[in-house]
Amino acid sequence: MKQIQKGSSGYIRREKVKRGLIALLMFAIPLVIFFTGLITTGTRKNLLTVVAILGVIPAARFAVSWIMIMLQKDAPEYVVQETEKVSGDMVHAYELTVTAYEGRMPLDAVVVRGGSVAGLSLNGKLDQFHFMEKHIEQILAKNGCRSVRVKIFAEMKPFLERISSMKKAEEKKAEEKASREKLDRERLAQEQEAATQGAEDVTEEDLQEEGSEIAGYDTLTRDERILAVIKAISL
Numbered sequence: 607m608k609q610i611q612k613g614s615s616g617y618i619r620r621e622k623v624k625r626g627l628i629a630l631l632m633f634a635i636p637l638v639i640f641f642t643g644l645i646t647t648g649t650r651k652n653l654l655t656v657v658a659i660l661g662v663i664p665a666a667r668f669a670v671s672w673i674m675i676m677l678q679k680d681a682p683e684y685v686v687q688e689t690e691k692v693s694g695d696m697v698h699a700y701e702l703t704v705t706a707y708e709g710r711m712p713l714d715a716v717v718v719r720g721g722s723v724a725g726l727s728l729n730g731k732l733d734q735f736h737f738m739e740k741h742i743e744q745i746l747a748k749n750g751c752r753s754v755r756v757k758i759f760a761e762m763k764p765f766l767e768r769i770s771s772m773k774k775a776e777e778k779k780a781e782e783k784a785s786r787e788k789l790d791r792e793r794l795a796q797e798q799e800a801a802t803q804g805a806e807d808v809t810e811e812d813l814q815e816e817g818s819e820i821a822g823y824d825t826l827t828r829d830e831r832i833l834a835v836i837k838a839i840s841l
Contacts, residue, residue: 612837613699613716615686618678625672632668636661674841678703679729681714688762689715689726692769697829702840704738711738711758716836717769718829720776721751723836725758726765735760742836749835751828 610620636658643654681700689698698717703710711734715726723742727735739756746754759765 612840613702613833615681615700618675618680618701621675622672625668625675629665629668629672632665633662636665678712678841682728685714685726685728685762688766689717689769692766692773693717694773696769696773697833699833699837702837704742704836704840706738706741708737708741709734710841711735713758713840715765716833717772718832719769719772720779721754721828721832722772722775723754723756723832724765724768724772725756726762727758727760728762730758730760732760742839745839746832746835749831751832751835754832 610617639654639661640650640658643652643658644650647654678701686700689700696717696719698715700715702713702716704713709731711730712727713725713730714728717724730738735758739758742756743754746752746756757768759768
């Protein structure tokens with residue numbers, strides 16, 4: 607079976623088969639043990655019957671996992687195609703189901719950029735959207751991803767518009783950051799020229815280090831961490 611990671615299109619379809627087979631195998635093992643004891647001893651009152659009963663407990667857990675994934679739906683193909691077209695190289699995922707004690711929210715698509723998260727839930731309950739947005743933000747904050755804004759949409763058009771605005775906003779920030787970095791490098795170069803002969807020279811390595819501090823936090827790494835947390839709280 608082809609390996610499909612959580613967050614990839616086709617994940618739910620694969621998990622339905624995978625978890626179903628595992629659940630079937632886990633129930634088959636205690637059944638084999640039970641009938642082995644029954645055939646060899648001629649009675650159910652034997653040690654293998656006890657082992658078989660204990661084996662049903664982990665099998666039941668896998669059965670619950672299978673039932674939960676069977677309740678989920680694959681992301682429609684048009685959602686994947688349109689999201690890929692608009693998001694480009696932005697960090698994104700599909701077919702996630704965020705869980706909480708109060709309920710669960712299927713997310714057909716999730717896109718992260720610059721500390722903003724846009725989610726699409728075509729089959730989610732509208733009265734849970736606000737709760738799930740705050741729930742995800744709280745989980746992210748507890749995992750070191752603070753000041754993250756989450757917005758979940760029920761329709762494709764506003765979801766795509768949100769992705770486009772996130773992309774434009776981040777591109778503008780990147781341009782402003784690059785401009786500030788360039789000005790600071792020019793300033794450092796001018797200070798180096800104006801330095802007295804006895805002053806310590808500023809090396810190219812120093813310039814690079816200063817520039818990296820001005821450049822700030824690596825946005826892509828942060829976006830990946832945000833998505834990883836969302837995946838972790840999903841089925």
